[in-house]
Amino acid sequence: MLTPTATDRISRWTPAIFACALGNFALAQALVAAGVRWAGVADLAAPTLAVVHLLTIGWITLLMFGALFQFVPVVTNSPLLSQRLSLGTLSFIELGLAGMVLGFFLLGSPLAALLPAGGSLVVIGILAGILNLAVPLARKRPLPLSARFIIAGLVLLFLTVSLGLAFALALTVPAAAQALGPMLANGVADHALAGLGGWFTLTAIGVSYELLPMFMLAPHERGAWGHAVFGTAILGFAAALLGGFESIKLFGQAAIGLAILLYLIDIARLYRDRKRRQIELHNQAAIGAFISLGIGLALALAAALSHGWTRAAPSLLFVVLFGWLSGLGLSQLYKIIPFLAWLARFGRRLGRGPVPRVQDLVNERSARYVFVAYFAAIAVGAAAAWLGLAPFLRGAIAVSLVATALLAREYRRAWRGHYAQTPRPAPVPGSPFHLPQP
Amino acid sequence: MREDAPLPTEASVREALHDVIDPELGFNIVDLGLVYDVNIDGRVVDVRMTMTTPGCPAQGFIVSGVEERLAQEEGITGVFVDVVWDPPWSPRMMSPVAKAHFRIREE
Incomplete structure (x- = not known):
């Protein structure tokens, strides 16, 4: 009989959040593939803004919230404030x-x-999500390094969305445009820096500092x-x-660049010092994301030295969004989703008979080529964006x-237990997740 | 339970727990070094164990798995599992079998 604490570290809405996030990613990719122009921060048309925000x-x-709702209870050994707040975050953000x-598409009309x-x-x-995470984070003392990155990321998320809301008002309400105009003069750059560099990258660094050592059996303490x-x-x-x-x-921008460089060197040390010599596909694929981050850093440095932000912005934005953040997300989902599937389908059978390993729920051979194709497309896309070859x-x-x-x-196959060698079990009554069982 | 079932021993308990795996690492909890101590009082077993990481989402299932597996042993009437974090688990605690599986060099 499972005790009440047996499942209170499980984020019940995380699989549903991942499913919605992947849908939004596919829609954004489809819009650009269908002709919506990809552009830099200096030249953002309304449809492009729609895609960027998708x-x-x-x-x-x-994706970050879905991962953090599952990850923060692990780091803090303390449950979320409320599972319903996670649903609130998903619903309000989607709506x-x-x-x-x-x-964005109706800018200029009353429906704007x-x-x-x-x-x-x-x-x-987002505020509901921050509140949900703040409670377990506040309970944890001392704060591990990964949690500090996450807190910094959440603070910068608040700044990012506050600026974003001010932009939305300025774009659609003339009186707000007059009042907020001077404040927003440098706002686009700050909005992008706080969002891409702060919320996304700091949070990704925090999560990677916890997940990579855990899965690769590498030294967890990152020290000085x-x-x-x-x-x-x-x-x-x-x-x-x-x-x-x-x-x-x-x-400040130089210090951020230095921090990212130090992080990439530390990640190389982490891979080098791992105990598990043969790493799983998700951590092999993550190397493509780290290389993308390095390329993004090099592009930013080249742009800063040549005052060429306008030229660099499309490729920088592309390589950071598609290569670093999306690449890291897609690679880690390849581990997180099978793990959640194992909890949902096999956890309650442990000790009662044979159960598969998490690794038995995936087929790395078929997915390996897909990751290669994804990162090859990112390399071609980054070069095309740099050269202006739309x-x-x-x-x-x-x-x-x-x-x-x-x-x-x-x-989806991992979630359904498609590759599991043991007899595929029926949906488990009382599954901990709120996602329709196949 | 049969009245004449043999009393459990530490060896028999550890042997039974080879059937319980850490799902992420995909190896049994005994060879991973997660089982710190087994105390037996007649037909009641106390297991002192840990997880690879505090707050592990699978913790409840692994503890339940230990209870379920030992409950299947004929000579056991009660199982208590105590999850501890001191000392923290490290790959050094793995058995030579597990280290060989993960290709970890002996230190």
Whole structure:
């Protein structure tokens, strides 16, 4: 008989959140493949803004929340504040995002008000998510390094969505545009930096510092190196976002770049020092994401040295969103979803008879080529974006869409126990997850 | 339970627990070094064990798996599982069999 604490570390809505996030990712890829222009921060048309927000809010933010709802209780050894709040986060973000996307496409018409209205719902969903995570994080003392990154990421998420809501108002309400205009002069760059560099990247760093050692049996303590990454990143974001002078902002951007460089070196050390010599596919595929982050760093450095942000922005945005964040997300889902499937289908059978391993729920041979195709498409897409070859970029994103769809099929097979050698069990009564059992 | 069933021993308990796996690592909890101590008082067994990581989402299932598996042993009438975090688990605690499986060099 399972005790009440047996499943209170399980995030019941995480599989449903992942499913919605993957749907949003596919929609964004399909829109670009169908002709919506991919552009940099200096040249953002309304349809492009719709796609960028489908990616950033609909895909990566939902993916992050789905992972954090499962991950923070593990790091803190403490349950979420409420499982229902997780559903609230999913519902408000999905509903609000639909309003935002429609609002972008209808800019200039009275229905453009859907943009700030949807944005408000997204903010409510995000605040619910932050509250849900803040309670277990507040209970944990001392805070592990990974949790510190996550807290910093959540603070920057709040800043990102606050700026975003101000933009939505300024774009659609003339009085708000007048009042907020001066404040928003540098807002686009801060919005992008706090979102892509802060919320996404700091959180991804925190999660990777916990998951990679766990799955590769590598040294968990990152020591002075890990703290140097954290301290440098925090200093960098404080200076880049709060510094009143251009020189302070530049210093901050340089510190953020240094923090990312230190992190990449630490990840290389982590892979080198792992005890588990033969690593699973999800950690092999994650190397493509880390390389993408390195390429993104090199692009940012080249842009900063040549004052060429306008030229670099499309490829930088592409390689960070598709290569680093999406690549890391897709690779880690290849482990997380089978693990959740094991909990749902086989956990209650442990000790009563043979059960498969988590690894038995996947077929690495068939997925390996899909990951290779995905990251090859990212390399081609990044080069095409840099060279301004729009048709090649669209083609690369179409290939990434096919790869994503094939990976989604593998996730679904893992969820259904398709590859399990033991007799496929019927849906378990009282499954801990709120996702329809096949 | 049969009245004449043999009393459990630490060896018989550990042998039975070879059937319980850590699902992520995919290896039995005894060779992984997760079972720290087995105490037997007549037909009642106390297992002191740990997880590979605190807050492991599979913890409840693994504890339940230990209880379920030992409940199948004829000579056991009661099972108590105590999950502890001190000392923290490390791959060094694995048996030579598990280390060979994961290709971990002996230190």
